[in-house]
C-alpha cells in the first residue's frame with residue numbers, strides 16, 4: 040500500500056479535513072440508499088452511465104443499489120482511483136449484488152460461479168470499512184482475510200495491494216512455509232489487514248507476544264465452505280474464539296455453505312444470502328465447454344500423454360489425486376520430452392518454489408501437474424486453456440472448483456474429466472448439480488501407449504521405480520479413503536494392470552488392503568478381491584512378499600513385524616469364528632525371531648506352531664477343520680494349480696529381477712558422473728522437505744531427482760533433442776532395447 044511522504048503540518052490538516060468531509064458524505068449517501076434487507080440489488084435496473092453521481096442538486100443522493108459501474112458506488116476516491124488504475128469499470132453480478140449490502144455493514148454469504156469476481160466483492164468493502172473508521176497504524180488489526188491455500192492468499196494479497204494502493208493501510212501476508220516467522224512476529228501487531236491461511240494465523244495467535252485482534256472490524260473467509268470444512272475445523276474454532284463477536288463477516292465461495300451450524304459458529308447476524316447464479320441453468324461458467332471420457336485406470340497415462348502431445352500449444356492444468364502421483368507423472372513425462380514445458384505443484388514443495396511455479400505457469404504455455412492445492416480460487420492470469428482431471432474429484436464441489444481454473448471472467452475454456460467404468464455414478468451426480476457434461480469417446484487411433492516407455496525409464500532410473508511404487512500405493516489409498524463409496528471402490532480396480540501401466544515390473548504390496556482383509560473369513564476375503572486380480576497379487580493380500588532392494592533390510596524387518604502382528608490377529612479372529620478360516624496362524628514371538636534371520640526376498644508362511652510352510656498352505660484347510668470349510672473344493676484346487684504355476688514364474692522373476700538390479704547398478708554407476716552433474720542443477724528443494732518418502736541410503740543428496748526448475752522443463756529438453764544433444768534422457772533405440780529386455784525377463 041501507499042508509502043507516506045513527509046508532508047507539512049498544514050497539508051496534513053487539510054488532508055485530514057477533506058477525508059473527514061468525504062467520509063461524512065459517504066456515510067450519508069450509504070444511509071440514504073440502503074438496499075432492503077433480503078433484497079437482491081441485481082433485480083434493479085442499472086443507472087444511466089452519464090447521469091450525476093453522489094450528492095445531487097436537491098441535496099438527495101444518487102441510487103447506488105443496482106448500479107453497474109464502480110464509479111456510481113459510494114466509495115472513497117482512493118478506492119475508485121485504485122480500481123481505475125487496475126482497469127476495473129463495470130461490476131460483475133456478484134459485485135453488483137453484494138457490495139451495496141456490504142457497504143452498509145451487513146454480514147454476507149456470497150455465492151457465485153468460479154471466475155466471476157468474488158475477490159473484489161470483499162476487497163472493496165474491507166478498504167471502505169477501515170477508511171470510514173479512519174483506521175491507522177496505532178489501531179492494529181482491523182481486518183482478517185482468510186484463504187484455505189497459500190497461493191490463493193498470495194493472489195488475494197496482490198489484489199488488495201493494487202486496488203488499495205492509494206490507501207495508507209498496512210497489510211501483511213501470513214502463510215505457512217515461510218522462514219521469516221520471527222520477523223513476522225515483530226511486525227504483525229502493527230498491521231491493519233492480515234491476509235492469511237488459518238494455520239499461520241493460529242500460530243501467531245499462539246506464539247506472538249501481545250498479538251491482538253480485539254479491535255477486529257471485518258472477517259473475510261474466501262472459499263468459505265472449504266475453510267468451514269472438517270479439515271480446518273479445529274483451527275477455525277480456535278481462531279474464532281479469539282475474535283470479537285461484534286464485527287462484520289463476509290463469506291464467499293462458488294459452492295457456498297448454508298449450514299446453520301456453520302453460520303452459528305461464525306456468529307453471523309442476519310446474513311444476506313446472495314447466490315447470484317442460482318437461477319442459472321448451469322453451476323459452471325457459460326463459456327466453459329466440459330467433456331468427460333471413459334478411461335480405464337490402466338489407460339489413464341496413455342490418454343494423458345496422448346492428450347498433451349495433441350495440445351502442445353496450450354496451457355494445461357492437470358489434476359491428480361496425490362502428490363506422489365504428481366511427482367511420478369511429472370518426473371517420467373519430463374524424461375520422455377513431450378515438447379511442451381512441464382511443471383508440478385503440490386503441498387510438499389517449499390513455499391518459494393510453489394510461488395515460483397505458480398507465477399511461471401501464469402506467464403508461459405506449459406502443462407502444470409497439480410494436486411487439489413491449485414483447485415480453488417487461483418486465477419492464473421485467466422489463461423488456462425484446458426483443465427484435465429485425470430483422477431476423479433472427491434465430489435461435485437471439487438469438480439466445480441477444478442474446472443473453474445479456466446473460463447474465468449469473460450474468457451472461454453475447456454475441460455475434460457477421465458472417468459473410470461467404476462466411477463460412472465459421478466456423471467449422474469454432476470448432472471444433478473446442473474453441470475453440463477458431454478461424454479465423448481477417445482479416438483483409439485490417436486492414443487499413444489506410454490507404459491512401455493515408462494517401464495524402460497524405470498529400469499534406467501531405479502529412483503523412479505520407487506516413485507512409481509509410491510504413486511501406485513497412494514492412489515489406491517486415496518480411492519480407499521474417499522467418502523463416497525457409491526463412486527469410489529478400490530476393490531473394483533484392475534490393480535495389476537494399473538501397476539503395469541506405471542511401468543512397474545511387479546505389483547507392489549498393498550498393506551492397507553491387507554488391513555481390510557483383517558478379521559474376514561475366507562469367503563468374505565475372496566469376495567473383496569477384484570475379479571481380475573491375478574493369483575500372484577492375491578498372495579500379496581495374504582503373505583509377505585518383499586519387493587524392495589537388499590539395502591532396505593531395516594525397513595523390511597519393521598514391516599515384517601507389523602505383518603506378523605496383522606497376520607496373527609487375522610488368524611486369531613478367523614479361528615475364533617470357527618468356520619471359514621485361513622489355515623495358518625502366527626505367534627508374535629516366533630515370527631519375530633524368524634523374520635530377523637530369514638533371507639530377504641523369500642516368502643515365508645507359518646503354521647500354528649510357528650513352523651514355516653510353503654505359501655500355498657495358506658489357502659489349505661487344516662485336516663481337522665476340513666469338513667467345516669465351506670469353500671468350493673474345485674475352486675480351491677483350481678486356485679492351487681494356478682498358484683503353483685504362477686509361483687514358478689514368480690521365482691524366476693525374482694532371480695531375473697535380482698540380475699536386472701545388479702545390471703542396473705552397473706549402468707547407474709557408469710552414468711553417475713554424467714547424471715550427477717545434471718541432477719545437481721535440477722535439484723528440487725521439494726525433496727528436502729519430504730525425505731521420509733525416500734529410503735535413506737538409496738538416493739543421496741547429489742542424485743536427488745525431484746526437481747521442477749525451469750531449466751529442466753520439456754521445452755528446453757525438447758530443444759536439446761532437436762539439437763541432437765542426448766544429455767540425460769535415453770534415446771528411442773535405448774528405450775526399445777531396455778523395454779525388450781524387461782519384457783523378456785518378465786516372460787522367460
Ligand SMILES: Nc1ncnc2c1ncn2[C@@H]1O[C@H](COP(=O)(O)OP(=O)(O)OP(=O)(O)O)[C@@H](O)[C@H]1O
Nearest residue numbers: 129130131153154155156157158159293416418448
Ligand atoms: N469488475 C471486473 N471487471 C473486470 N475484470 C474483473 C472484474 N472483477 C473481477 N475481474 C477479473 O476476473 C477474474 C476472476 O476474478 P476472481 O478471481 O475474483 O474470481 P472468483 O469469483 O473469486 O473465482 P473463484 O471462485 O475461482 O475464486 C480476475 O482475473 C479478475 O481480475
